[in-house]
Amino acid sequence: MTEGALDDLVVLDLTHYIAGPFCTKLLADYGATVIKIERPDGGDPARRLPPFFQDDPSLEKSGVFLYLNTNKKGITLNLKTETGRALFKQLVRRADIVVESFSPRVMPGWGLDYEALAKINPRLVMTSISNFGQNGPYRDYKATELVSLALGGWLYFIGEPDRYPVKPFGRQSQHHAGLQAAVGTLTAVQYQQRTGLGQHVDISIMEAVTSILEFTFHVLATQNRVRTRDGSRYFITHPLTILPCKDGHVAVTAIGRAWELASVLMELPQLVEDPRFADPRRRWEMADEIDKLMIGWLTQHNAQEIFERGQELRVPIGLVPTIDQVVNDPQHRSRDFFTTVDHPATGPVEYPGPPVRMYETPWRAGRAPLLGEHNEEVFCGWLGLSKEHLLQLRERNVI
């Protein structure tokens, strides 16, 4: 049995929805013991998010929940009760990490803020993920994915120049914040392991977005240019874009040496011969003319052919597939990237596999917990409560 890199770590997971669970999923998938703590009535609200397995809206069949909560143990605990909070504090004694994603007032309101928990366990690393961080004028603002993207500054420059801003598919700001939280947490754990001292890690989804805007602040400071919508173009160089082809679209990157190679691929000597295109720094201004020439050739050829011939010539070309094509992509298949996970509510289903391959301590496949599945293991096994006590707590809606 291979080891996980994080095997010795115990994480109490109070997170829900997307950002927090993605952080703790990473910790769990690479070995940590993650105890997911859910409210007794209905659990993590992500259990209500579609898509559902065969469109059956059961609490155990949300594809979002199932993917984000792999390898975690599941217990129920009602933190609105004093008994619930006391049980939580008992668990804190045995934990290395707590991760939570409530609005910033909630944990302090329960007497479970970092200072209080650090008194119980000075080694504790506590990671708090919120929309806007633990302080500041927007701290108590309500946000959804769309709002976070707007205030983070990313939404403004996605879309066509003459149309409204449009968001990336999915829940990217939350996914990204979850990743930032995982890195911040393990960084704090490095310090904890060396010094025995914990700390509070504050993740703001808005700031997670603002920290990856690429050259946006640079062009503002050095050229006084406000980065704005440019369709699929790259705003500082060209061609780096998506263009139509005969049976769909392709992603074309023809900067640097690839410019000459693209002119060979697309049988367009004009690209290298026309003096208007000679200066790479000016090609962005000539984008319309360049695109017209490339589209003329691309629309005569299918995406797959362009992709294969282009890559053979070392031109960075990409397909623009639909999701079924991604799941069946030959590169993914040859590397067994998609992993079958069996779950009592769904049977075997394919999930995306490891985002990174660690050769000594590999990623592990696993499933999400049923609601309250590990109550007995944790409350009786870890905390020594009797089964009768557990039943009483259940009756009183503490678990």
Add this chain to the structure above:
Amino acid sequence: MSDMPLSGVRVLDLTISWAGPYCTRLLATMGAEVIRVDNPHIAPGRPYKMSTYINDHNINKYSVAIDLATPKGVELFKRLVSISDVVAENFSARVMGNLGLDYESLKAVKPDIIMLSMPGFGNSGPYRDYVAYGTVIEAMVGLSQLTGYEDGPPLRVGIAYPDPTAGLVGAFAVLSALHYRARTGKGQQIELSQFESATTLLFEAIMDYTMNRRVPRRQGNRHRSVAPHEVFPCRGDDSWIAIAVTNDEEWRALCDVMGRHDLADDPRFSDILARYEHQDEINAIIAGWTRQFDHNDLMQRLQAAGVPAGAVLSSPELLADPHLKARDFMVMIDDPVDGRRPIAGPSARLSRTPAEFKWGAPLLGQDQDYVFGELLGMSQQERERLAEDGVIFKFPPPELEGQIPPAAQRTGAT
């Protein structure tokens, strides 16, 4: 030794562009000593890349230049490996092996070395030797096909989003490997296919396909199940606000702010399902109303009433934003080319050991005295011989003597 989470960790950084340098920059801001090892023949003495946007990813780092295409360069690099903890590279799959610097070779020099490789598509499979940019990967994982207007083509998402994704996943893996090594003494090889790490970003769409064989389509800003959920025009040129109403309470609050109690009572909009069906009508009404207002003022009014709303901020607005200012988010650095300017600060705030922003990107080869002289204890003669052989070079090169701009001095950032 400064008291930071990664104090005492030394990283040799061979990465280029965004993904790799972002990963190592995360380590450098948390106390690791990150030494860039670059090709001396690019541009001796000049900033690593004349594009200062790339320099942003290389703050806090040291720089040496070694010609790894020479046997003496490989030998010198291995001497550095013998005193380092992590080697990070994002070359295409065959390069390190061809140089004689694959994991097994490095392990022979330092048994507990941690090696992070970030090949675009992975080091196996039919696409192994394909060229990947973040923008190519973005398309290949299906993100572009699903982003855009309902009546428009697939769209890129502005930034090369797979890059910071891979950078963060790489940092996560390195930190995990360091944790494991502290416990067991063992290093390891880490392989991060950017194609694979970016594919996880599409998990909702993937699960719908693997569970239900359903393929989604572009839907602009529309949500799967709630409405209104859209971006609306505000007063001024290209000014917008995002509004997302997720329940009946928020709908009534929005109607209240709009002064439209008739809408709150209108049976066409009475519950989530009804609002979803009639969202075109609702959106038109809201857009007619939002046009009158400044988007920041409107956001404050709506948030005060409990409606999720966010001004769609442009870059100058981010610099002026009161929340980012209150949290001191932007950090000033000294860039060796463009001088003092603001960059985005850390996205993880650690209370006891906050991230450090010590200096701007190094000039190419700037730290040879420290790295070769002090860390490796090489004599002046040995270094001069290597310079004559073209394996390293003398910093500053004669043509730049006396011309190093002041920002190249190691100033602290604020």
